[in-house]
Amino acid sequence: MIYDGTAPADSDVPRTGGVPLAPAGFTWRMCGACEFWDAPSGANRVYLFPREELRPVAVPETGVTLLPATSAIRHHVVTLDPEDDDEGLTPDAYDAARSGWKREPGERFGKQREVLGSLGGSPSCLEEDSVPICPSCTGPMEFAAHLEEGITRQTAMNLGGQLGYVFLCRACREGAFLTD
Template identity: 35%
Template sequence: MTYAGATAADAIVTRTGGVPRVPSNFEWPRCHGCAGPMQFLAQVSLADVEAGTTGLLSIFMCQNDPGLCAEWDADAGGNRAFAFGADAIYLPVPPSEGVTLLDETCGVRFETLDVENYLEAPGRWHERTGRPVGDVLGQVGGNAAWLQNDETPVCSGCARSMEFVVQLEEGHDHRTSANFGGGGCGYGFRCGPCGTAAFLWQR
């Protein structure tokens, strides 16, 4: 995933920032720690991960009191991930309080690199293109490239390990980027049969 410039805040595509596309019954998630509304970080079109698949993986994280709500943990209630179906076509009105949106909506271009581990990709891509390493926004599909230990979440419905969907970098511009502890990566997962999803980050 590489930075493809600013894009529409309501685009039905893989992007970071903007406003999420959601089902009609969606309620904006709130942090279990501070009770404030979460910040929408990204949506991933599942068709970009596996051809023929429909729906979106949407990721939210609390940024009202960064570092105090355990927003890095998949189970602590400081973040939420949703696996939406084809009915995710509506645009919600973000809550008026709290930190709910990123300051930029970034389009994504997909490029293929022959590397054994995603962590090698940003440097290789920079060598090939001459563009800044920070323009690499992450990867979809394949295997998670953990910065620490493997923390693959377990589905609360079937107790099986979830499927890796996306690894996110903080962003191309520190003024508008997500906050994964300063140089960290976010990891999004889903369980297709159960319709559940999870998110965490490491640094």
């Protein structure tokens, strides 16, 4: 997922920031004493909604609720070159894709800050025992996405300087979010 400029705050395009979209009747939940880095806590709640009939949610008047900027996201498919295999070890696909994004000759980091995450694949730098368990069926959840904090202070999600991970249980329509 690559940064693609700004987006309207209530847009239905893939984005970070802005106003959440949800079905009619959804209420923004406030959490006064949640464990912020605990996947099943209210602070990291993941909601899965069908795309149809989504509308902007009323934003609470108090608390830190929105990022100062909304960033559009575009997708860029990356394929790994098997020749880049280092001493028979499989490279971490996410790190390889991120470090190679738009690197110009002689440029040390390229446009790595424009990478906002990835969809699918496997979780990078996450211990196996950190995979959340579905609260409904008690099975391990499936990895869905990595999230980076953002490219500027205005676009940065507070992930404590770490990667964010989204997991889901398709059968139970449950989701979880955590950081490493």
